Amino acid sequence: MPQFFFALSLIGLVLILAAVWQASTPTWKTYQRDFHQLEAQGEPNSLAKAAALATPPVIHQVLLTGLQRVDRCTTCHLGVDDPTMKNAAQPFRFHPNLAPHTPAKFGCTICHGGQGLATDKANAHGRVPFWQEPLLPKDYIRASCGRCHKEGEVPGVPELTEGRRLFETQGCRGCHKLNGVGGSIGPDLTEEGASRRFPEWLERHFLTPSAVSPSSPMPNFNFTKEQARALTYYMLSLTSEEMGTYYSSVRLIPSASYGRELFVEKNCIACHNIGGVGAKNGPDLLGVTKQHSTGWLDEQLVNPELVYPGSIMPAYDLATNARKAIVAYMASATPDDAQLILSQRAKPLTPQDAAIEAGKQNFSRFGCVGCHGLQLQGGVPNPNSQGGEVPSLLHASDDYTKEEVITIIRNGKVPPTENTAKPAPPLYMPSWKSVLSDEDINRIADYLWSLQKKKDGW
Amino acid sequence: MNPIQDLWQSIVRRDPLSTDKGKSELVFLNVWLHIHPAKVKRENLKLKHTWYLGFITFFLFLILVTTGVALMFYYRPNAPQAYQDVKDLQFVVFLGPFLRNMHRWAAHGMVISVFFHMCRVFYTGSYKRPRQFNWMIGVFLFLVTLGLSFTGYLLPWDQLAFWAITVGTNIGSYAPLVGKQLRELLLGGHSVGEAALLRFYVLHVAVLPGVMVLLTMVHFWRVRKDGGLSRPVWKLEPEKAEKLVTIGAPEAPAPLSVALASKDKTYGLMEVVTGKPIFETVTAEEEEDTTFSYPYAFFREAVALMATVTGVMAISLFWNAPLEELANPAKTPNPAKAPWYFLGLQELVSHSALLGGVVVPALAVLALLAVPYLDTNPSRRPADRKWANRAFTIFVVVNVVLIVVGTFFRGPGWALVAPWTHISGAE
Numbered sequence: 001m002p003q004f005f006f007a008l009s010l011i012g013l014v015l016i017l018a019a020v021w022q023a024s025t026p027t028w029k030t031y032q033r034d035f036h037q038l039e040a041q042g043e044p045n046s047l048a049k050a051a052a053l054a055t056p057p058v059i060h061q062v063l064l065t066g067l068q069r070v071d072r073c074t075t076c077h078l079g080v081d082d083p084t085m086k087n088a089a090q091p092f093r094f095h096p097n098l099a100p101h102t103p104a105k106f107g108c109t110i111c112h113g114g115q116g117l118a119t120d121k122a123n124a125h126g127r128v129p130f131w132q133e134p135l136l137p138k139d140y141i142r143a144s145c146g147r148c149h150k151e152g153e154v155p156g157v158p159e160l161t162e163g164r165r166l167f168e169t170q171g172c173r174g175c176h177k178l179n180g181v182g183g184s185i186g187p188d189l190t191e192e193g194a195s196r197r198f199p200e201w202l203e204r205h206f207l208t209p210s211a212v213s214p215s216s217p218m219p220n221f222n223f224t225k226e227q228a229r230a231l232t233y234y235m236l237s238l239t240s241e242e243m244g245t246y247y248s249s250v251r252l253i254p255s256a257s258y259g260r261e262l263f264v265e266k267n268c269i270a271c272h273n274i275g276g277v278g279a280k281n282g283p284d285l286l287g288v289t290k291q292h293s294t295g296w297l298d299e300q301l302v303n304p305e306l307v308y309p310g311s312i313m314p315a316y317d318l319a320t321n322a323r324k325a326i327v328a329y330m331a332s333a334t335p336d337d338a339q340l341i342l343s344q345r346a347k348p349l350t351p352q353d354a355a356i357e358a359g360k361q362n363f364s365r366f367g368c369v370g371c372h373g374l375q376l377q378g379g380v381p382n383p384n385s386q387g388g389e390v391p392s393l394l395h396a397s398d399d400y401t402k403e404e405v406i407t408i409i410r411n412g413k414v415p416p417t418e419n420t421a422k423p424a425p426p427l428y429m430p431s432w433k434s435v436l437s438d439e440d441i442n443r444i445a446d447y448l449w450s451l452q453k454k455k456d457g458w
Numbered sequence: 459m460n461p462i463q464d465l466w467q468s469i470v471r472r473d474p475l476s477t478d479k480g481k482s483e484l485v486f487l488n489v490w491l492h493i494h495p496a497k498v499k500r501e502n503l504k505l506k507h508t509w510y511l512g513f514i515t516f517f518l519f520l521i522l523v524t525t526g527v528a529l530m531f532y533y534r535p536n537a538p539q540a541y542q543d544v545k546d547l548q549f550v551v552f553l554g555p556f557l558r559n560m561h562r563w564a565a566h567g568m569v570i571s572v573f574f575h576m577c578r579v580f581y582t583g584s585y586k587r588p589r590q591f592n593w594m595i596g597v598f599l600f601l602v603t604l605g606l607s608f609t610g611y612l613l614p615w616d617q618l619a620f621w622a623i624t625v626g627t628n629i630g631s632y633a634p635l636v637g638k639q640l641r642e643l644l645l646g647g648h649s650v651g652e653a654a655l656l657r658f659y660v661l662h663v664a665v666l667p668g669v670m671v672l673l674t675m676v677h678f679w680r681v682r683k684d685g686g687l688s689r690p691v692w693k694l695e696p697e698k699a700e701k702l703v704t705i706g707a708p709e710a711p712a713p714l715s716v717a718l719a720s721k722d723k724t725y726g727l728m729e730v731v732t733g734k735p736i737f738e739t740v741t742a743e744e745e746e747d748t749t750f751s752y753p754y755a756f757f758r759e760a761v762a763l764m765a766t767v768t769g770v771m772a773i774s775l776f777w778n779a780p781l782e783e784l785a786n787p788a789k790t791p792n793p794a795k796a797p798w799y800f801l802g803l804q805e806l807v808s809h810s811a812l813l814g815g816v817v818v819p820a821l822a823v824l825a826l827l828a829v830p831y832l833d834t835n836p837s838r839r840p841a842d843r844k845w846a847n848r849a850f851t852i853f854v855v856v857n858v859v860l861i862v863v864g865t866f867f868r869g870p871g872w873a874l875v876a877p878w879t880h881i882s883g884a885e
Binding site: 001002004005008009011012015016018019020022023024059070072117118119120123129130131132 | 542545546548549550552553554555556616617753754757758760761764765767768771772774775781782783
C-alpha cells in the first residue's frame, strides 16, 4: 500500500506542477516579452533598454463602466497608442486615426467586437463557441459607429445614414418591428446588431433573400450592392444595449443643419411659415425659440395635442436628437431660408397638404410601402394569392368605398387564394387597429384618395 | 526533559507506533481518527468489497469544499457580475480555470460516486438490520448531493445555467397543490432571476453544505455504531448469516448478552451494561481476522484519497468546465435541457408532466427510503435475494437509459434524434 500511496502522491505533485506551469505561461506573457524586446531595440539609451526589458508581465485592462465592458485587448495589442509601432507586426501595430475615440475612453470591443475579458487569442477574437460577438471583418467595423451615433449623419459613414433612410422608406417596418413599431411578419430587428456574428450573411440576404434563407417570405427588393451594404451597416448598429451618458450624449448634440434637413423632409412649411414666408395654417416659427423654452418646444414636437388640445399638427414620431435638431434649426431659421426651401419644393402648396402629408408619413412610417410599393404600384410577389402579387392601391377607389378601405386597414385582410390545395399566400394584410389610431387610418385613406383624384385629373 | 520533547509529547500523547498500544492510542486519542475503530476486519479492507466508494464520495466532497471556498473569493452572486466573475476566473485568476474545472468535475463525480455507493450497499444487502436507518440517511445524502449540484449549476449565470435551472424548477412545479408555491419560494419570483441567483448561492454555499456535514456525521457515526462495515457477502456462511442478522431483532433473543465474561466483544457499551446489543458483534474467532487500523486501513484510505484527487486533477488539466454566453431570458435554446442527472426526469416529464414529474420520482424516492423495511428477507447472500437484486438492477438500468436518452437522443422540440445529428443554431 505505501508504494501506491507514494506513487499517487508523486503523480499528484506532477499534476499540480503541470497546472501551475499551465497557469503561469499564458501566451500574452510571450507577446509582452516580444513587445518589450521590440521596444528595447528602438531605445538608444542602454538604461532605457534595460528598463524596457525588465518590465514585468501584467494584464492591461480598460474598465468602461459606461459601456459595461472590460477590455483587456491591450494586454497583447501593446502598440495601439504608440506611433512608433506603425509598421510593427500584429499584435503590436499602432492604430491610426483613433482620436477622439481613444482606447482609454472607448476600449476596443465596442467598435471591433470580440471578447474584451479574454486574455488568449481565440477567446479574445471571439471566434469560439458561445461568444456572440466575434471580431468584425474589416469592411464592417465602421457599422459600429451607429451604436452610439444613432441619429443624424455620422461623418465618414454615409452607409449608416443611407441604410437608415432605406429602412424607413422601403417599408421594412411593414413586416419588421424596430423599437416597438412595425409589423410582425418578419423578425423583430431591435436587437439585430446585438450579436454581430454574420455580417456577410446579412449582406447576401439583402441582395437575394432566398439565396441564404430559402423559406423566407421576404421579397427581393433588387437592392444594389451599395444599398445592401448600407442596410447591413444599419442592421449591425441596431442594439438596445445601454451606452453610458458619455457615449450616448453624442446623439444629443443638436445640429441645425440636420434640423433643416428634417424641416424639409417632414414638410413643416406646408403648414408653418417663417417670418410670413410659407403657409399660414400653423403659427409663424420666426423667433419661436425666444417665446418658448426648449423643453416646451420639445414636448410640442412629441405630441402637439398634449400641449394644445385640438391641435391639427400631427405627431411625427421624432427621436430625441431629431427634435433637438429641429429646435436648433428654428433658432437660426430666417425668412430667406424659408424662401429657399419653398423654391426647392417640387409641387406648390395646397391647403389639404398637411393632412395628406401626415397620411403619407404614416404610409411610409408604418411600412405600407414594403408590400404596396413606393408608388403604390403593388407588385411584390405573393404566391397563390389572386393575381400572384400584392395589389396596387392606385385604383382602390374603383373597387372600394373609402369606408371599406378604412375597415380593411383596421381589421386586416387575408388575400383570397387561387388554389386551395396549395399553401396559403405568405403575405397578408395585418390588422392595424392596435397600432394606428382611427385618425391615423383616416389620414392614410385621405392620402390614398388624394392620389386617386390626381389620377382622374390626368 | 527538553522543552521540544515536552512540546511534542504534550501534543502526541501516545505510546510509540511500534507497540500495539501505540497503534490503538493513535486512533482513539485523536479526534480526527477516532471515527475509525482501533482494529478493523481484514476482509473489509478488500477493494472489491466496497470499492472505497463511500470514501471516494467523501473525498470528492472535501475537494468540493476546498475548491468551492477558493472560488467564493472571486464570485459575486448578482447578475450579471456573476458571469463576469466566472469569465475572470477563466481568463485572469491564477489557476482559476483549474479550480473551476476541479469544482465542476468533482461535483459531477460526486453525483456518480454517491449513486455507485448506493448500488454497492444494495447489492451487498448492507442496508439490512441493524443498518436500516443508515440507508435512509444515505438516501437523504444522495438527495442533498443532487441539491448541491443543482444549486451550483445556476451560479455561472450563463445560458446553460439559466435554462437548466428554468427547466429543472419547472419540473418541480408540476407537483399538485404546492408545486407552484415551492418553485416561487425557491426562485424568489416567478422566473429565474437575480433573486433566484442569490437564493441558490446561499443554499449552495451555506445551507446545503451544512445539512451535508450534519448528515455525513450521523452517517459515519452510524457506520461505527452499527458494528462497522458490513461483512463481505462472500464471508457469510449460510447459517452464520442467519445468526448475524437476527442479533438485536426484537423477537429474537440475543445469542449472548454482553457481560464481562462474554466470549463476544462489542464496540459500544464497554462491557459494563448488560442487555441486548443492537449492533453486530464480533466473536473471538473473528477477532483473529482483525488488524490494526494503523497502518493498513489508513494507508488504503490515503491511497483512495490520492487516487480521487489525482483523478480529478488530471481531468481538470485537460477538460474545461463549460461556460456559455451570458444568461438571456429572451433567448431560449432549443432544446433547453436540465442538468444531466435530471434528464431522466425531464424525459419522463416529456411523456406526462404529472406522472413523470411528480408521481414516479416521488414514488421512487419513497421506495428507496423504504427499501430496508420492505425487504424483510434477513439473508444478505445474493443467492437468497435474487428478486431484490433484479428489481434494483431494473431501477438502475431504467434510470441510466432515461438519462442517456434525455442527454444524447433528444433534439429541438424534444424530438428523438441521433446523437451525432448536427443541430443548427447549437454550438
